[in-house]
Amino acid sequence: MSRLFLFDGTAVAYRSHFAMMRSGLSTADGRPTGAVYGFTMALRRILREEKPDLVAVALDAKGPTFRHEKFAEYKATRERAPEEMIQQLEDIREVIKAHGIPLFEIPGYEADDVIGTLATRAAEAGHEVRIVTGDKDMMQLVSEHVKLHNIFKPGVDLVIEGPAEVEAKFGTTPDHVIDVLAIMGDTSDNIPGVKGIGEKGAQKLIQEFGSVPALLERLDEVKGKTKEKLEADRAMLELSLELVTIDTDVPLDPGFESIHPATPDVNALRDLFQGLDFRSLMDEVAASVDSDGPGEREDVIVETREALETMIAELTEAGTFAWDTETTGLKSLEVDLVGMSFCAEGGRAFYVPFNTKEPILEGGTAALLDALRPLMTDPELYRIGQNEKYDALVMGAHGIFVPPPYFDTMVASFTIHGSARRHNLDDMALVELGMTKIPTSQLLGKGKNQVTMAEIPIDEVAEYACEDADATFRLYERFSKDLEETDNEKLFHELEMPLVRVLTKMERRGIRLDTAAIKALDKELMKEIDSAEEDVKRLAGEPGLKVNSPKALGLVLFEKLRIQDEAGVKRVKKTKTGYSTDQATLNENYGDVEIVKRLLEYREVMKLKNTYVDALPTFVNPKTGRIHCSFSQTVAATGRLSSSDPNLQNIPVRTERGRKLRAAFVPREPDEHGEWVLLAADYSQVELRILAHLSGDEKLAEAFREGRDIHASTASLVFGVAQEDVDRTMRSQAKAINFGLLYGMGPQRLARETGLTVPEAKDFIERYFEAFPKVRGWIDGVLEGARETGHVETLMGRRRPMPDVNSTNQRVRAAAENAAVNTPVQGSAADIIKKAMIDLDQRLDASDLQAQLLLQVHDELVLEVPVSELEATTKMVKDAMENAVALDVPLNVDFGHGKNWLEAH
Numbered sequence: 001m002s003r004l005f006l007f008d009g010t011a012v013a014y015r016s017h018f019a020m021m022r023s024g025l026s027t028a029d030g031r032p033t034g035a036v037y038g039f040t041m042a043l044r045r046i047l048r049e050e051k052p053d054l055v056a057v058a059l060d061a062k063g064p065t066f067r068h069e070k071f072a073e074y075k076a077t078r079e080r081a082p083e084e085m086i087q088q089l090e091d092i093r094e095v096i097k098a099h100g101i102p103l104f105e106i107p108g109y110e111a112d113d114v115i116g117t118l119a120t121r122a123a124e125a126g127h128e129v130r131i132v133t134g135d136k137d138m139m140q141l142v143s144e145h146v147k148l149h150n151i152f153k154p155g156v157d158l159v160i161e162g163p164a165e166v167e168a169k170f171g172t173t174p175d176h177v178i179d180v181l182a183i184m185g186d187t188s189d190n191i192p193g194v195k196g197i198g199e200k201g202a203q204k205l206i207q208e209f210g211s212v213p214a215l216l217e218r219l220d221e222v223k224g225k226t227k228e229k230l231e232a233d234r235a236m237l238e239l240s241l242e243l244v245t246i247d248t249d250v251p252l253d254p255g256f257e258s259i260h261p262a263t264p265d266v267n268a269l270r271d272l273f274q275g276l277d278f279r280s281l282m283d284e285v286a287a288s289v290d291s292d293g294p295g296e297r298e299d300v301i302v303e304t305r306e307a308l309e310t311m312i313a314e315l316t317e318a319g320t321f322a323w324d325t326e327t328t329g330l331k332s333l334e335v336d337l338v339g340m341s342f343c344a345e346g347g348r349a350f351y352v353p354f355n356t357k358e359p360i361l362e363g364g365t366a367a368l369l370d371a372l373r374p375l376m377t378d379p380e381l382y383r384i385g386q387n388e389k390y391d392a393l394v395m396g397a398h399g400i401f402v403p404p405p406y407f408d409t410m411v412a413s414f415t416i417h418g419s420a421r422r423h424n425l426d427d428m429a430l431v432e433l434g435m436t437k438i439p440t441s442q443l444l445g446k447g448k449n450q451v452t453m454a455e456i457p458i459d460e461v462a463e464y465a466c467e468d469a470d471a472t473f474r475l476y477e478r479f480s481k482d483l484e485e486t487d488n489e490k491l492f493h494e495l496e497m498p499l500v501r502v503l504t505k506m507e508r509r510g511i512r513l514d515t516a517a518i519k520a521l522d523k524e525l526m527k528e529i530d531s532a533e534e535d536v537k538r539l540a541g542e543p544g545l546k547v548n549s550p551k552a553l554g555l556v557l558f559e560k561l562r563i564q565d566e567a568g569v570k571r572v573k574k575t576k577t578g579y580s581t582d583q584a585t586l587n588e589n590y591g592d593v594e595i596v597k598r599l600l601e602y603r604e605v606m607k608l609k610n611t612y613v614d615a616l617p618t619f620v621n622p623k624t625g626r627i628h629c630s631f632s633q634t635v636a637a638t639g640r641l642s643s644s645d646p647n648l649q650n651i652p653v654r655t656e657r658g659r660k661l662r663a664a665f666v667p668r669e670p671d672e673h674g675e676w677v678l679l680a681a682d683y684s685q686v687e688l689r690i691l692a693h694l695s696g697d698e699k700l701a702e703a704f705r706e707g708r709d710i711h712a713s714t715a716s717l718v719f720g721v722a723q724e725d726v727d728r729t730m731r732s733q734a735k736a737i738n739f740g741l742l743y744g745m746g747p748q749r750l751a752r753e754t755g756l757t758v759p760e761a762k763d764f765i766e767r768y769f770e771a772f773p774k775v776r777g778w779i780d781g782v783l784e785g786a787r788e789t790g791h792v793e794t795l796m797g798r799r800r801p802m803p804d805v806n807s808t809n810q811r812v813r814a815a816a817e818n819a820a821v822n823t824p825v826q827g828s829a830a831d832i833i834k835k836a837m838i839d840l841d842q843r844l845d846a847s848d849l850q851a852q853l854l855l856q857v858h859d860e861l862v863l864e865v866p867v868s869e870l871e872a873t874t875k876m877v878k879d880a881m882e883n884a885v886a887l888d889v890p891l892n893v894d895f896g897h898g899k900n901w902l903e904a905h
Helices: 007-024 034-050 066-072 083-098 113-122 136-141 163-170 174-184 199-209 212-217 224-232 234-244 266-275 279-292 305-318 364-377 388-397 409-419 423-435 440-444 458-485 489-509 515-540 550-560 563-567 583-590 594-613 656-662 688-694 699-705 708-719 728-743 745-754 758-772 772-788 812-847 869-884
Strands: 003-009 054-058 128-131 146-150 158-162 296-300 322-325 338-347 349-351 383-385 406-408 512-515 629-633 643-645 676-683 791-793 800-801 852-857 859-864 893-898
Touching: 003 007, 003 034, 003 113, 007 034, 007 054, 007 083, 034 054, 034 083, 034 128, 034 279, 054 113, 054 349, 066 234, 083 266, 113 128, 113 136, 128 158, 136 146, 136 174, 158 163, 163 174, 163 812, 174 199, 174 212, 174 234, 199 212, 212 234, 224 234, 224 688, 234 800, 266 279, 279 440, 296 458, 305 322, 305 338, 305 349, 305 364, 322 388, 322 458, 338 458, 338 563, 349 458, 383 388, 388 406, 388 489, 388 800, 406 409, 406 489, 406 563, 409 423, 409 489, 409 800, 423 458, 440 458, 458 489, 489 629, 489 812, 489 852, 515 550, 515 656, 550 563, 550 594, 563 583, 583 594, 594 656, 676 869, 688 728, 688 772, 688 812, 699 708, 699 772, 708 728, 708 758, 728 745, 728 758, 728 772, 728 812, 745 758, 745 772, 758 772, 772 791, 791 812, 800 812, 812 852, 859 869, 869 893
Parallel strands: 003 054, 003 128, 128 146, 296 349, 322 383, 383 406
Antiparallel strands: 146 158, 322 338, 338 349, 629 643, 676 859, 676 893, 791 800, 852 859
């Protein structure tokens, strides 16, 4: 998950000005620079220490805003910005520009509104957002994925403010900060509020009534003078609520999609800092260029037979080289090859175009590929790539199958840094090499104006492609040393890189989709959707109800039907736009209400249809008739694989409807090897087995060694009864704690999942640790080690940084502690299945069996197997998976097979 930092430029500039006023900082000709210097230092500190994946700055635009139109006296009492400060704003804009950071200034809106809009859209897109500001008004934007970076708190180095900090300050959740602000008013912005009611009084009112609208609706419940004050200033209170509410729907063009990583222009920074007399910053820029920045590059465009032969000879003699493909798109098995770039030494790269007017060789592309074949297939040569799997798939689609050994800089970066940063080439080149690459969007354009690489002049593509190959080679040199220095060589060379080859083969094979089965399921789901929708409308007594409108639903559910009364809910959750009708709120609080049941069913079926049934056929390759999803090694912090296009790991399996989706995944048609089936091999309770191994708890290990039902065995020990006397409820409670323990389950969550009271759940957990004392000892040891070293490790040495285990913020620390306990277990499970995949692939290659590995989903492998070879293949898979690593307890694998993926379970 990438991190977006949004700089409240106006707030930071003002704070910097007042902080640096007494410094007297100015240029030789007397131009004040204190605010610029403070702003620059704050900006560079964030870039240096936080290394944001994406960053943008917002400044207040000149002129009045929509708030002035609503209230002419808005900010009327605020003193005009000091002239000395105003003089420096243009220099601040230049600082932002020279750092290659998008700047937003929208007439009619404040920076707060722009940031609110960007933060909302970024969070919705799955980004973690950090707002750099000292403005308390921004606290209304805070959520689990949006936090404030306050670098201006006196006496404190840095304060990260999340929901807990907001609640501590305002006595309410972030979405009700506006209500508190509206009541108390703000003298600095001349927001009137309610006279005579301050911050504490405002907090008390919102804690009791929930929001300003609710307060005004129930004004008769307010006592004494407070009621009189509210009645007297009712109009001003309603106006104040509008004024303090940050607009999160500002029309932006360009918008969120234009935000990118900082791309500093070294020359522009040097000139700018020289003009501002910032000598230390000039030295800082110069040092970064001297130590890391690449010099001039020699690009060779290969357009003749002689040049091609010279290049091949040079690369072959070097023995190690980076390579990259340029294609017409992103679908590796469907694209056309436009060109290839190569680099065997930093600063010198080659580009071989495949679309020259006159072919380089007689026979065109086919002849050119044949000439390059030895270079790409010689096992004695060491090839380096960035996301090499993609390029290998492209080459395979063109008849050249690239063998190991190879080095993938993206995988190397992830092995070293984990999820702490992004691993795309542009970001790595900038961070590691000080190299600002040509953005792909600059070359190809965006949106409707986007073209393919084949439409770009060869010399422009050559510059871009050679830059890629050059950066990749330089990163290889950097990461080779870093892998050694961080003790990651074994993990990289023995696990991650061999896995690249396995995943490449899996993606090339894909899996067959039965489109007829999908169509049948689509019809079935449509009937269910129509039925559920009609039921919701009938139960609501609203034939015209827009079931997909949260606002319309909220009014019907909570005002017309008052489902809160039926469910016994006293405080109805609301958002800025109305009543909360999200899945979690409805399911948790109103799940037994009939209309809510049908509404949730409607949403479940609609999501299944939209996300999978409608989407899956679009992923079928027209040439192969199969789905070729992409597996990634560089996403999950624990090291687990993820999949995309489509994400098969998210196919729901807990519901009957979700399971039916799996029936659409089928083996290949019968051929010379006869009928085929899908074989599913699933590790049995692998994480609990790893826990038994890591903790050294004999009772836990003994249960696995003896093949006992681990949950019944746990219940027997915890409840102090014979295993045969364990009933279904006892086993269910034991199962919940067995799995929940690894994910930080506490008494409240255990109580929620099992029906126990919180005291009973607390007692249950205590008895669990009494039954398995070494498990608690192991957890304590992991946390102690994480606090001392700042990281945790998996069985195979994968390290995950855990800096937040020492956080002073209780919520942040608790989340980090949960991750610290979970990672050695879940990460080791990921390592084990990766090792099993590598071993199995090698065994299949060395055998005469026709079986092929197709998918990896969680702890499961899916293969395509001829029926005639099912027994032999099952035996081979079992041996490879159960002996991937040696643990103190056995690794067991459950098998199933069938004519589709569902039957294989």
